[in-house]
Amino acid sequence: MTCLFCQIAKGEIPAQKIYEDGKTFAFLDIKPISKGHALVIPKAHSEHFDDMDAEDTHHVMDTVQRLAPKIMEAVGASAYNVGVNVRPDAGQVVMHTHIHIIPRTADDGLKSWPGQDADNLDEIKDKIAANL
Ligand code: 5GP
Ligand code: ZN
Numbered sequence: 001m002t003c004l005f006c007q008i009a010k011g012e013i014p015a016q017k018i019y020e021d022g023k024t025f026a027f028l029d030i031k032p033i034s035k036g037h038a039l040v041i042p043k044a045h046s047e048h049f050d051d052m053d054a055e056d057t058h059h060v061m062d063t064v065q066r067l068a069p070k071i072m073e074a075v076g077a078s079a080y081n082v083g084v085n086v087r088p089d090a091g092q093v094v095m096h097t098h099i100h101i102i103p104r105t106a107d108d109g110l111k112s113w114p115g116q117d118a119d120n121l122d123e124i125k126d127k128i129a130a131n132l
Pocket of ligand 1: 004015016027028029030031032084085091092093094095
């Protein structure tokens with residue numbers, strides 16, 4: 001199986017690496033949403049965020065939490081978004097789990113997701129709770 005992000009983590013395809021440890025790898029996104037847009041991945045291949053094993057999840061989220069403020073400061077941002085696209089309908093294009101760190105500034109013009117009027121919140125809550 002050929003996986004782009006596995007190849008990047010192994011150094012087989014070049015990328016702007018910003019961090020690496022035994023379990024995780026972080027590099028700049030090739031088409032950044034903002035200056036410093038970075039991706040954090042587990043070195044072990046998993047397709048989706050919810051496929052990642054518990055230990056990798058812990059390490060990846062720990063790396064995200066430690067790197068994000070450092071990236072923010074380094075690029076002169078004042079905030080950041082952390083995001084994960086899980087499966088194609090949510091915008092996942094590369095099928096190797098990755099977490100986006102997107103530095104933000106007050107005047108960057110990027111929009112947050114719009115909210116909608118709530119409908120049937122109790123029914124939805126019950127369905128989700130019943131599925132846990
Ligand atoms: P997704 O839409 O799957 O959540 O995000 C995949 C991200 O990977 C995109 O933001 C895209 O710009 C980035 N990307 C795709 N191919 C490459 C590549 O070869 N190198 C780097 N550094 N980023 C990539
Ligand atoms: Zn992979």
